[in-house]
Amino acid sequence: MKITKIETAIPREMMPGLLALRIETDAGYVGHGETYYVPEAVAATIHDWMSNRLLGADPLAIEGHWRFLYERATNFGSRGCELRAISAIDLALWDILGQVCNQPVWQLLGGRAQERVAVYNSSAGSSYTSNRSPSRTNRDFHFWPGYGAVGEQSPLNDYWSVVNNPVDYAKELIDEGYKALKMWNFDFAAHKPGGALHISKEDIETGLKPMRAIRDTLGDQIEIILDGHGFFQLPAALRIAKAMREIDPLWLEDVIRPDCIDTIADFRTKAGVPLAVSEMMISMEDYRLVLEKRAADYIMIDPTWVGGISQTHRITQLAQAYNVPVSMHDCTGPLTLLSGIHVATASGNVAWQETVRSHIRILYPELITEKIQVEDGYALAPENPGIGAQWQPAVFSSKNNYQVSQLA
Numbered sequence: 001m002k003i004t005k006i007e008t009a010i011p012r013e014m015m016p017g018l019l020a021l022r023i024e025t026d027a028g029y030v031g032h033g034e035t036y037y038v039p040e041a042v043a044a045t046i047h048d049w050m051s052n053r054l055l056g057a058d059p060l061a062i063e064g065h066w067r068f069l070y071e072r073a074t075n076f077g078s079r080g081c082e083l084r085a086i087s088a089i090d091l092a093l094w095d096i097l098g099q100v101c102n103q104p105v106w107q108l109l110g111g112r113a114q115e116r117v118a119v120y121n122s123s124a125g126s127s128y129t130s131n132r133s134p135s136r137t138n139r140d141f142h143f144w145p146g147y148g149a150v151g152e153q154s155p156l157n158d159y160w161s162v163v164n165n166p167v168d169y170a171k172e173l174i175d176e177g178y179k180a181l182k183m184w185n186f187d188f189a190a191h192k193p194g195g196a197l198h199i200s201k202e203d204i205e206t207g208l209k210p211m212r213a214i215r216d217t218l219g220d221q222i223e224i225i226l227d228g229h230g231f232f233q234l235p236a237a238l239r240i241a242k243a244m245r246e247i248d249p250l251w252l253e254d255v256i257r258p259d260c261i262d263t264i265a266d267f268r269t270k271a272g273v274p275l276a277v278s279e280m281m282i283s284m285e286d287y288r289l290v291l292e293k294r295a296a297d298y299i300m301i302d303p304t305w306v307g308g309i310s311q312t313h314r315i316t317q318l319a320q321a322y323n324v325p326v327s328m329h330d331c332t333g334p335l336t337l338l339s340g341i342h343v344a345t346a347s348g349n350v351a352w353q354e355t356v357r358s359h360i361r362i363l364y365p366e367l368i369t370e371k372i373q374v375e376d377g378y379a380l381a382p383e384n385p386g387i388g389a390q391w392q393p394a395v396f397s398s399k400n401n402y403q404v405s406q407l408a
Helices: 039-054 062-075 081-101 159-165 166-176 201-218 234-244 263-271 284-292 309-321 334-345 357-367
Strands: 005-009 020-024 032-037 117-122 180-183 224-228 251-253 276-279 298-301 324-327 352-353 405-408
Touching: 005 357, 020 039, 020 081, 020 263, 032 039, 032 334, 039 062, 039 081, 039 405, 062 309, 062 334, 081 309, 117 224, 117 334, 159 166, 166 180, 166 201, 166 352, 180 284, 201 234, 234 263, 234 352, 263 276, 263 284, 284 298, 284 309, 298 309, 309 324, 324 334, 334 352, 334 357, 352 357
Parallel strands: 117 180, 117 352, 180 224, 224 251, 251 276, 276 298, 298 324, 324 352
Antiparallel strands: 005 020, 005 405, 020 032
16 A cells, blocks of 8 residues: 555635645545644645655555654754644544554554543634634734634634633533633733733733632632743743632643743742643653653643654653643644544543634534534544544635645
């Protein structure tokens, strides 16, 4: 069996940061993968040189392809779009292997270690990472990480709800079975001039207000997570952490800018609340240092940024050796979410999977063929062979910056 075609597309009208990938074989199997951010750079990386390794090669040699592409990329810098490209390819190759074996990926990773995976809801919505917003006039909209718009009141716009109507929003999640929610209600302060360096007491009170409302009305019925999107330097991060102690959060995530692991370790020592570190980490060495320096209470992984299912599985096992649980990231794409669920199902060390209700119910069905199952606060493992879903045919259209590399 040989790889005969590699296709990429960027569905700008739905998720302009998303890169969709298909890998076809001469045996009729088609693997599906993705990554998020810098999609044009990732597509260029795949078609410029990675396709030269893959076209005509055995698609089942997953580890061999991973090592070759990673080791060649390290010659000029393997972080960033190179590792994102490897991630997308790795997902597609695991998808093909699962189809060949007629098994879901989690079965090939060692079988079921968890019957279901606990999820939390990130308080995003149609206006945060997609173009699905009533106020969007520029369809080719660029998203800066951590700068998503609150938007307007609309069905499943949880970013608006958590800021403007937090108690009713939290009640709704509790009724649906969610055990935790994530908020990023200090981002506004970071966006001010000098906001990363100093956060005022007034801004602290503004950020705490919706959290206090949830705690005062609902007590501890739902866990609260704070995401800082990596905005703040140490003094501002410590002021936020000190204020958050009254909320008793499940964790603080990327409140401190993740440039220096020594500083993150110092922050963890002083914060007085648990830390999750970090979807912004990319390499195995990043995670090794975080674990070695005792800088995290949870390890946060985005499967399509760190190197795909292969590397996510390795990092999860590494964290288990330190007795540090893992949480999987997704605010970015349906196959990223499915990849996290596969690894979590096959691991006893994944405590949480991030989800976004509006994405699962509104956006992802326009992108993939299968519905992602979340019931009573838990994600159910896909039973279909491979990754569990295929790209909708409309994703790979000429209007979506469609590109192809194939055997002559």
